[in-house]
Amino acid sequence: MLTETVFHSENVPGADRFDYWCELMSATHLPLELRSDHAAEYLACHRVIELGAVKVWPTFYQPLHFYRTPKLIRRSDPEQFHIALPLRGVNHVESAGQTASFVPYELHFFDSSQPYHLYSTNDNGLFSGVGIDIPKALLPKQADQLLGRPMPGREGIGALFTQFLTRLVADSGSLTPTDGPRLGTVLANLACALFAQALDAEHALPSETRQRNLALRIQSFIRQNLPDPQLTPSTIAAAHHISVRYLHRVFRHEDRTVVAWIRHQRLEHAARDLTDPTQHATPIHAIAARWGFACHADFTRAFRSAYGMPPRDYRSEGRTDCSQRLPRPRA
Template sequence: MLVETVFRSADLPTAERFEGWRQVMSATHAPLELRSTRAADFHARLRLIGLGDVAVWPAEFDPTVFVRTPKLIRQSDPEIFHLTLVLKGHGGVAWSRQEATYGLGDFYSTDSARTSETWTSQELIRTVGVEVPKARLPLPRGRAEQAIGRPMSGGTGVGALLALFLTQLSENTGQYTAEDAPRLGTVLADLVAALFAHTLETVTSLSPETRRRTLALAIQAFIRQNLHDPGLTPGAIAAAHSVSLSHLHRLFRDEGVTVGAYIRGQRLEGARHNLTDPALHDTPIHVIAARWGFPRAAEFSRAFRAAYGVPPRDYRHGPSRTAA
């Protein structure tokens, strides 16, 4: 399991909660001045997920103003870029002559070396942030710095891929081991670099390996979103991403799996989750199988047994049943 550190303001006496929040934010990000209209009885919860030198932190907290001053920068600069995906509420960031506001589904960004004032709306805000050392981004630093403060959406393109990765990771860290952490950190660094490059329209400045990994992740996300489509074939996937069929197969070969095996595995996993869903208890197994791209019940039963060791009916009702 990934290593997590959790902060809950409710664990502290009321009078100490806001100061506790200030301390944890300064330790998590960089030294900060904090203000809040609800400092007298502050609510905050934060999980810090370490992925090597990359960090992800899902959080929810009362209205807060975060200030990074020249004095604090001189005191400590960890040389990191920070991106936050807004899941509930809104906010904004101001620099010396620049200001930007952000809403649901947007990313806002900061640079630990720049003075800034970040504020959130007058309601509980929910976010998931990622911090990446500048040295980890496979992108020229000068170009990366130009992306800070520019509009970045988590709803389309590379931004949607990064948002999906962050939310799925933060919602289910239990599926990963501590040994996975450095690899996940590398994936996140590549996705952040790709989002910066896309924002600046300089994708060609990314290394070939970063472009390859980003494309592979985008294709995998596309497959997972279209598993119910009977027309989900290697040819259709390649066409949707403007790559040749041979290039598509090569991408998956580099990941140690064929395109067909990846699609089949994802469909089986979707069907397995449906079989353990109490809301679908009365849905016939052949109907579930057809929804996940297995129109022939016998074929589905053979594939399911090969993957999970038991037939789907035994899995649904037997001792091997697990929670979805």
């Protein structure tokens, strides 16, 4: 029999079920923060099937929120994609400033290196689905272009992928440990074919549409990495497998250059923190560093240029309840 980890909530005292479930999810997959309105006596069943480098986990559970936060990413990042196949219920996803909902048999995936909020629910009972954890190294390098997009699981390669996956889950008890790595390789190859098909469909779009989609992905990447003082056109271009020259071409329809867009976003976040009552005790230099300004003098100079006043004065005005008339950064 393949190596499996099995959890049935009925085997754990009601008061301990949810905490046990949270620990299991973080231990068998990756660090996650879980929340549910049903935590008092949680109902769930969870199997983890080991297929070499690939993990498959059929599961059902009561409505649940999954949070993958920047702090948890810093704690541990296995550098993997998680492919989700809802069978009963809907996955609602927030990631990179975008929201999407995925109904049964709409394959979609998450990047362990990027924050997200997933809410799984089923109005008619327990949510059920199958998850697959696959190392990024086994999938196409351009796969991140498909984040947030549904891939049909009832037609084409998606149907083959889904049929293989559900049959594997149903027959896992008759398989031996030596079958695991081979089946993992087959599943990873099917995932590659699925992603390649979806990427070909993207490449068939008009050039302007592809470029606009790329611009949106780059902007999301920038927002997620604003705290990194090493965020530059070169690192952004490398992360998206394009040249710096092409990156600037993508941004030619924006109001600002790449560098100006990064600075604008950092200043807006810093300004928001400066007027946040919960952060009045946070030193200004700490807020500046939080949003990628390695040099406090550079931050003060850029802030004054954008807002017409130094950060200290801006914070003071915010404390006098004038936030509604505080200036926004200049273009």
